[in-house]
Amino acid sequence: MSNVSDFNACMTIFWQQHEPELLRFLVSKTGDEEKAADLLQELFLRARAHSDHFCEMENPRAWLYRAARNLLIDEYRSAREIVELEEDTLLSDISPDAISTLNVCLPETLQALPEDERWLIEESDLNRRPQQALADELGISLTAFKSRLLRARKHLKEAMTELCQIEADDTSPVCCHKKMT
Structure with a gap:
């Protein structure tokens, strides 16, 4: 004690x-x-x-x-002050339309790219295959592969900007989506 x-x-x-x-x-x-x-x-x-x-x-x-x-x-x-949001403000109609439009637009835009660029993006970005394995398959260095992939992505971005009416800003690769008419 x-x-x-x-x-x-x-x-x-x-x-x-x-x-x-x-x-x-x-x-x-x-x-x-x-x-x-x-x-x-x-x-x-x-x-x-x-x-x-x-x-x-x-x-x-x-x-x-x-x-x-x-x-x-x-x-x-x-x-901290907690601000309650009304249920109808949680989801707006703009986002689902933009996303569904982009879901339709992306495959179409990919098809508009040259076959070699489309293959690079599909295998690397969509199928998530390792870049080194893809470079080996093409018989090029990893640096050359990355350069080609970067160029293909740039062309995809340009095509999506034009075909899907996507706008980009300095802070994000995709800023806004204009609804297709």
């Missing part, structure tokens, strides 16, 4: 030494003295829950700051 008492005394003394700096830390992070005081109280309860081995920790001060940061994270997560 004296061991538990010794550990509680150790934790209590340690707490009293570091309580003011912990409070300053929490106030600096929350900007609210009342909220910081509440978090400090919760931190004390967590420390008290670990009092039986608190002073055996390698660095109890670091543990307190880690626990304080975790409390701040929990507080932030619970305070």
